[in-house]
Amino acid sequence: MTYGELLDAALAVLEQTDRASREPFAPAMIDLVLAELFGIEQELRAAAGKAPLNAVPRCTDLSAGIPYEDELVVRDMVLGLVCRLAADEEDPALHNYYAAEYALARREHTDRGGMRVADVYS
Secondary structure, X not given: OEHHHHHHXXXXXXXXXXXXXXXXXXXXXXXXXXXXXXXXXXXXXXXXXXXXXXXXXXXXXXXOEOOOOHXXXXXXXXXXXXXXXXXXXXXXXXXXXXXXXXXXXXXXXXXXXOOOOOOOOO
């Protein structure tokens, strides 16, 4: 997926079609999401036996491909950008809804397996 396709997907979730007005601000918003998800991306890469990224990538061209794992891009990155875009809307409930969805998506990547609790009553 490219950064431009990410923007299109986020706008579609919000049922918006005015990409031109959002495009100038998209790289900065995408950079925030890239930074927020960097640790999860590194964990996914390690689990897949892939080399880690040296630094947080930056969105400098909307036509460039996103160097994160697809499972992170198609849900987490889209929701992260939706959350950023929804913050501009005059509907706090909409922003809160997508912020919760984004937090849940990130948590699902970090809560893999949980912890074993020792039985202290036996």
